[in-house]
Amino acid sequence: xxxxxxxxxxKVPNQPRYIPQDPSEVQNIASTIKVVRTSDQxxxxxxxxxxxxxxxxxxxxxxxxxADVILPVAAVPISLILNHPNIISLVDIVRNSNFEGSxxxxxxxxDITVWEDMDAGSxxxxxxxxxxxxxxxxxxxxxxxxxxxxxxxxxxxxxxxxVLRSISRALLWLxxxxxxxxxxxxDFQKHDEDWHAILIMDVSPxxxxxxxxVGEETYGECKLGGFQWAKVTGAAAGNLAIEQRxxxxxxxxxxxxxxxxxxxxxxxxxxxxxxQLGATIYAMMTGIPPPRLYEYSWQISRxxxxxxxxxxREIIGNxxxxxxADRPTAIALVNRADDQWKKWRATSKEGAQVxxxxxxxxEMKALGISQGGLTL
Numbered sequence: 001x002x003x004x005x006x007x008x009x010x011k012v013p014n015q016p017r018y019i020p021q022d023p024s025e026v027q028n029i030a031s032t033i034k035v036v037r038t039s040d041q042x043x044x045x046x047x048x049x050x051x052x053x054x055x056x057x058x059x060x061x062x063x064x065x066x067a068d069v070i071l072p073v074a075a076v077p078i079s080l081i082l083n084h085p086n087i088i089s090l091v092d093i094v095r096n097s098n099f100e101g102s103x104x105x106x107x108x109x110x111d112i113t114v115w116e117d118m119d120a121g122s123x124x125x126x127x128x129x130x131x132x133x134x135x136x137x138x139x140x141x142x143x144x145x146x147x148x149x150x151x152x153x154x155x156x157x158x159x160x161x162x163v164l165r166s167i168s169r170a171l172l173w174l175x176x177x178x179x180x181x182x183x184x185x186x187d188f189q190k191h192d193e194d195w196h197a198i199l200i201m202d203v204s205p206x207x208x209x210x211x212x213x214v215g216e217e218t219y220g221e222c223k224l225g226g227f228q229w230a231k232v233t234g235a236a237a238g239n240l241a242i243e244q245r246x247x248x249x250x251x252x253x254x255x256x257x258x259x260x261x262x263x264x265x266x267x268x269x270x271x272x273x274x275x276q277l278g279a280t281i282y283a284m285m286t287g288i289p290p291p292r293l294y295e296y297s298w299q300i301s302r303x304x305x306x307x308x309x310x311x312x313r314e315i316i317g318n319x320x321x322x323x324x325a326d327r328p329t330a331i332a333l334v335n336r337a338d339d340q341w342k343k344w345r346a347t348s349k350e351g352a353q354v355x356x357x358x359x360x361x362x363e364m365k366a367l368g369i370s371q372g373g374l375t376l
Contacts, residue, residue, distance in 0.1 A: 017094060018046060018114060032122075032206070032226050035114065044091055045118060045209070047228055049111040081198070084179055086170040088209060088225035089116045113227075118209030120220055123163065123280070127205050128153060128287055130252035136292055146291045146302060153287030154306035158354040159219060160284050161312065161341045166222035167208060167277050168337055172330040174198040175241065175270045185358050186338070197241035201229035201268060202249075203276035204256040205283065217357045242267035255289040256280060259322050262292070271324035274333060278319025285316070296322050309348065311340040 021034040021043060035046040053065055079090040092114035124130075134141035172188075173179045177195030181187040200207070203224070211220040233241040245261045245268050246253075258275035260266035282299075283289050285306050290299045300317040315336060321327050328336065345351035 017092075018044065018112065020046075032115075032209075034117070035112070043117040043119070045088065045115040045225065046112040047115065047226060049093075049095075049113060050228060051111075082227070084170060084173045085182070085221070086166045086223050087173065088118060088223045091115055115225055118211055118221075118223060118225070120210035120212045122206055123208040123210070123284070124205035126155060127283055130255055133255055133288065139293060142291050142293050145288050146294055146298065148302075148305060150305050152302075152305050154308075155284040156350065157308050157312060157344070157348075158350055160281050160308070161337070161344065161354075162219045162356075163208060163222055163284065164277070164281055164312075164315070165334075165337050165341060167203065167224050167280075168330060168333045170224040171203070171270075171273055171277065172334050174200060175273070175330045178331070188334070196232045197234050197270065199231050199233055199241060199243050199268060199270070199273060200224065200227060201231060201243065201246055201273075202226060202253055202256075203273050203280060204253055205280055206252065208280065213357075215357075216355050217359070218354045219357070221357065242269045244268065258320075258324075259292075260324055266324055269324060270330065271327045274319050274327045274330065275321075275324075278316050278327075281316050282320060285312075290320055296320075309344055311344060315340060 016038065018035040018037055021036050032045050032047050035044055036042070037044065051065060053062060082088075082090050090113060094112050094114060134145070169180065175197050176190070177192045178188050178190045181189055207224060207226040209223050209225055211223075213220040229246050231243045233243055245257070245264070249257075254262065256276050256279050258272045258279070261268055261272055266272075279289050282303065285308055286302045288302075299320065300313070303313045303316060315333075318326075318328055319333070345354060345356075
């Protein structure tokens with residue numbers, strides 16, 4: 001080749017397929033932002049792909065990104081694994097590092113995974129901002145927040161049940177490969193005998209998203225998202241599923257670290273994610289995550305301030321118990337939550353007014369009308 005002839009770049013021109021809906025919104029490895037597809041203005045969610053490099057055979061750190069090795073062959077299997085009514089669906093994978101020009105480390109041109117849009121926003125939008133929580137060692141401020149207060153911020157009990165039932169189903173799928181048969185409420189089946197438990201590593205308000213109601217239901221679909229830290233763990237169909245805690249996590253995430261993780265006494269496990277879900281709903285009921293400076297009995301007593309049913313308070317209390325072995329599994333949690341939720345709907349004024357997303361399906365089935373199953 002004649003060295004005097006310039007070689008044309010093989011990189012793709014810098015014309016991103018997706019741009020942030022709000023350019024001022026900060027994107028980092030632990031967050032999800034809303035983006036717009038430039039071709040048709042359709043809205044989606046986007047998460048940053050971690051820049052992790054592959055080690056060479058001799059153990060040295062190379063220059064090859066792990067994403068370049070895995071994603072070309074794993075994108076379709078990943079989308080199938082995440083195919084669940086209560087998990088945000090994977091839509092696209094964009095490697096903008098193959099574009100010409102500079103690439104911002106955390107901005108709109110970083111490598112991203114693209115997910116279905118949850119147009120009603122995340123649960124974090126409904127709760128006090130984590131930036132308003134005091135430092136863990138600030139005893140005076142935590143004392144004020146954790147004192148009895150019948151006017152503390154609290155979300156409706158129906159929404160608490162909705163998040164509990166939806167996200168516990170997502171964890172049941174991730175942890176055990178079990179999900180409810182579409183169109184047959186209450187029929188749970190294991191879909192893969194060789195299932196490897198998946199730990200999402202982060203069940204906090206910013207990971208839980210909603211869609212707007214499309215019919216008469218009180219609340220739209222509720223789904224779990226944000227798999228930046230997720231790990232496939234253990235042996236096939238094994239009981240052990242553990243991972244080391246995420247180091248240098250944003251402070252907003254650390255408020256929802258379970259005791260065994262922030263004390264570093266046990267690895268992160270399935271039980272840790274049960275605690276995280278419980279802590280998230282606890283924050284819905286009290287306006288704060290479980291305060292670390294207080295013993296368990298005082299933590300759960302704060303749920304009495306909001307007038308919630310005893311059944312809901314007992315379920316959440318069991319989920320946030322201090323020792324991992326004392327918490328329910330996802331299987332036990334889904335069953336108990338369903339039973340007590342039905343009781344709450346039948347025996348409370350608020351429950352009687354709630355219209356669930358599955359009510360119409362059950363009604364159609366009772367009338368002998370088939371719609372070919374529920375599409376979520």
